[in-house]
Amino acid sequence: MTILFEIKKNYELQKVTWKEKDILVNTDCGVKQIRIWKDRALLDWHVRWRDEVGKNSLAVADRMIRTSEGKPWVDMGSEYLTLHDYVEGTHERSGHEKRWGLLIGNMLQAGLELQEEFSSVTKEDHYSFDACLAAIHKLSKEYNELVSVKNSLPEANKRLNLAMELKKASSHVPLPLFDSDTHMNNGGQIFNILFYRGSDDYPEHGYQPLRRLLTEWLKECGPYSLRKLLTCINEHFSLEREQGYLLLAEILTPWELQDCVVQLKNEELAHIVSYVKSFEQDWDFNRILLHCFTDWMDDKRKRVAL
Incomplete structure (x- = not known):
């Protein structure tokens, strides 16, 4: 009461x-x-972030x-x-890239402007290839179903090294804060407005939440729609230079390998096969995401050169 x-x-x-x-x-x-x-500090972040994201009439938090x-x-x-x-239901995605691009661009811009002030309320997920390697080596002795996971290790190591090089080259560039629980299904609709339901979680420092969102978009809407979305985001927050390279570094980082290891550690044999299959699908989708994003960046560079 x-x-x-x-x-x-x-x-x-x-x-x-x-x-x-x-x-x-x-x-x-x-x-x-x-x-x-x-x-209170987390609350202050969410108040400011939502207010900044909602400074337009077509996409609000x-x-x-x-x-x-x-x-x-x-x-x-x-x-x-x-x-x-509160709004029930979800907003359509494919065909509405402009509206979603406005929302995501505003999220990134707000996160960049507020990152210094609210750096103390962030959470970060650190990637450890060595930990993945040790876990897979141990698990492969128990289960024979991990062939595809083991075969991914050389490519995962190469991707991680490229990601680290990009991050090192852009170490002077600030990363935006981003709502850690960012998903397409959080977007609802009021009349012609995209209404985004934010979380109450601690924000992440960097592009991992956006990477997850782009992967969701790719799976549901396909590569063509994803490229349109990237172009629409870019109209409100530039992904062509340093920030784009930092997003590329996040896409390169083999998070799907670490996610698979976490699941395998916590599950019984009955679930192993399904998790390995899920890993294989995630691995393939990330390859497509990487290809889409690098092609999009190359196309932008060619247009500038012309």
Whole structure:
């Protein structure tokens, strides 16, 4: 009852009831989503990030609804409450690259502008090829199904070395912060507006979340649509120079190998075959993603030369 009372009081609403306890509420202004925050620094990041991303009329994030006093949150003592508009369903992807490109470009621009101020609230996933190598060597003694995983190691090592060279060459370039839980299914639609449902997680420093999103796009929409999306992103955030090389480094880093190792360590024999097959598919899709992105960058360079 306390949460409902605080929402009703602070947002001057007449009706507030649970639609889904601790997640969604019915109000006289429609269904709203609530979030509870314990980390004030993390909350400050999400307030600023959502506000910056939403500075246009065609693609917005689920910014914090302001209270009657103009605050983006309600102080609940040991935690904070925020209220957000809520939209069910997802926004179409293929054929709507321009709108998604605007959203992602604004996400990148906001993340770059805020990266210095909020560097203390980030999380980073460090890649260790040596750890993957040791784990696969150990697992291959137990399971005979890891032939394709073992065969990928030389290419994975080559990719990682290229990625490290690119990162070293661009070590002076700041990386944007990006919402770590970024997925296409988080995009909903209100009339003709792309409405993005952000997370409450710590942002990642770098391009790994975008790489995951581009992979999702490739799997669903294909290479042609992906190239269109990259062009549309580039209209709002340049991927042609240093930032593009840093994204390329992230695509080169063989994360799919590390993801496979983590899954294999935690599962029983019955799941091994399915995870190896999933790895093979991810490996092939990443090759296509790498090919699409490098072709796109080459095409941009040729256009500049002309």
